[in-house]
Every structure is written in structure tokens, then in C-alpha cells.
Amino acid sequence: MAIAFPVLPGIPGASERITTFTSAKGLTAATYNLVQTVNDPYQKTRHPVAALVTVAVGAMKWTSDGTTPTVTAGTAIGHIAGIGDLIPLTSYQEIQRFLAINEVASNGAVLDVTYRY
Numbered sequence: 001m002a003i004a005f006p007v008l009p010g011i012p013g014a015s016e017r018i019t020t021f022t023s024a025k026g027l028t029a030a031t032y033n034l035v036q037t038v039n040d041p042y043q044k045t046r047h048p049v050a051a052l053v054t055v056a057v058g059a060m061k062w063t064s065d066g067t068t069p070t071v072t073a074g075t076a077i078g079h080i081a082g083i084g085d086l087i088p089l090t091s092y093q094e095i096q097r098f099l100a101i102n103e104v105a106s107n108g109a110v111l112d113v114t115y116r117y
Contacts, residue, residue, distance in 0.1 A: 006088035008050040010116030018111045021060060021102045024068045027051070027095060032115045048115040051095050053087040058102060058109035064089060066097040071104070 016031045034046040053062075061069040061078035064087075069078030080103060081087060089095050095115070102109045 006052065006086060008052060008088055008090065008116050010049045012114050013046070013048070013117040014115045016113050017056070018100075018113065019108070021100055021109045022105065024070075024099045024101045026097075026099050027113060029096070032095060032113075034117070046117050047092045048095055048117055049092065050116040051089040051098075052114045052116070053089065053098070054112045055081045055083055055085045055087075056110040056112050057083065058104075058107035059083070060100045060103050060109040060111070062087065062098065062100040064094045064098045066099070069099055069101045071101060 014031055014034060016028055018025065018027070032048050032051070035044075059080060059082045061071055061076060061080055063069045063078045067077060070076055078101070089098055100109070100111065
């Protein structure tokens, strides 16, 4: 069975690895908001148009609307993702609102994120 890879706009411009999800955690604005450089004097801050999140280790719950994901039995909120799952974020607002938490307190989820501009 072939896995469909999401087609995202833009070109890769920044990346990060996020660990320690014992409580809901978002992506790092200081990483994805690129600031002006000497070679780009007219662009103050560049915001990503998309991001690709890959679950590298463990399992997690996530949301992209700003709702805090939870793992409490019976009232859990969010989508579940496991090792190797791809989560495409297709707007700056979705990137800003993305939150994730370990599916199980001790599983040590790790996310790899590539931002596109």
C-alpha cells in the first residue's frame, strides 16, 4: 500500500525537533517566524505558509484550532498520531494554533517539524 505524501506550498526554510510533551505544547514561534536579514532588507518577518509535522517517537494527541488536547480517559480531546505519521499544517494560523501532548504520560513523544515559506 502506497502512502500519500501531502503536497504543501512554499519551500523549506526552517525546522525544529520538539520533545517533552507532558503538558500541551505548541510550535516555537521564534523558530518559524524568520526575521529580517542583511540580504533581505524589505521583508521584516517571514511567516510560514505551511508546515509538515512528523511523529518521530511515541504517540501523541494534537489539535490545530487552539483547543488544548487532553488524554484523560473518556474525555480525551484531539487527534491521535503515532510513529511515522505525517501532519500537514496548511496555513500560518494553523501553525500558530497547533498543540500536542503525549498520548501516554511516559511515552516521550518527539516531533520533527519543517516550515515552508
